[in-house]
Amino acid sequence: MAEETYTGKVERTLVVFKPDSVQRGIVGELMSRFERVGLKINGIKMTSPDRDHLYHHYEVISKMASRWGEKALDGLVSYMMEGPVIAMVLEGVEAIEVVRKVVGPTDPKKADMGTIRGDYSHVALGYMHARKVGLPNLIHASGNTSEAEQEINHWFRPDELYDYPVLAEKYSR
Numbered sequence: 001m002a003e004e005t006y007t008g009k010v011e012r013t014l015v016v017f018k019p020d021s022v023q024r025g026i027v028g029e030l031m032s033r034f035e036r037v038g039l040k041i042n043g044i045k046m047t048s049p050d051r052d053h054l055y056h057h058y059e060v061i062s063k064m065a066s067r068w069g070e071k072a073l074d075g076l077v078s079y080m081m082e083g084p085v086i087a088m089v090l091e092g093v094e095a096i097e098v099v100r101k102v103v104g105p106t107d108p109k110k111a112d113m114g115t116i117r118g119d120y121s122h123v124a125l126g127y128m129h130a131r132k133v134g135l136p137n138l139i140h141a142s143g144n145t146s147e148a149e150q151e152i153n154h155w156f157r158p159d160e161l162y163d164y165p166v167l168a169e170k171y172s173r
């Protein structure tokens with residue numbers, strides 16, 4: 001590969017196990033998929049974000065209303081407040097894209113088998129959007145570098161994140 005085309009770097013990204021993951025009792029199973037590809041957990045916590053926190057997360061950072069409409073934003077925030085969530089920061093080479101690959105696309109109906117959304121959910125985005133309710137698709141994952149940086153700062157204080165060598169790093173020197 002020509003050197004100038006190489007852009008990969010170690011990144012951090014935010015993952016949130018949404019209320020449907022927690023309530024279905026599959027967080028451990030889903031988390032193992034991120035560990036299985038070798039991503040490092042920098043921080044993790046259970047929390048019940050309030051409306052303001054979720055508004056900032058979905059609207060201020062990722063412009064949900066302009067992308068999907070005000071009703072979709074309302075439905076999404078209500079769904080995200082149906083129970084506690086588990087938020088986690090993951091680190092790895094091009095982690096933002098890798099995590100999105102593990103999670104699959106937004107619409108469970110379109111998500112391939114082998115992805116979290118493909119393997120664990122089926123309710124179609126269009127069906128839920130028409131009903132103006134939030135789409136239960138199990139996981140939030142940062143969509144790009146800008147979202148990842150802002151979301152990590154929004155959900156975690158610096159002292160809640162840990163830097164440590166994974167086994168491969170520990171014995172690679």
Ligand code: CDP
Binds near residue numbers: 062072106125137139
């Ligand atoms: O989560 P992802 O980045 O794949 O999708 P998004 O376009 O950033 O939308 C954020 C979340 O809003 C989705 O994961 C769905 O849970 C939810 N959503 C919804 O409830 N209704 C829609 N019409 C579109 C998205």
Ligand code: MG
Binds near residue numbers: 142143
């Ligand atoms: Mg998104």
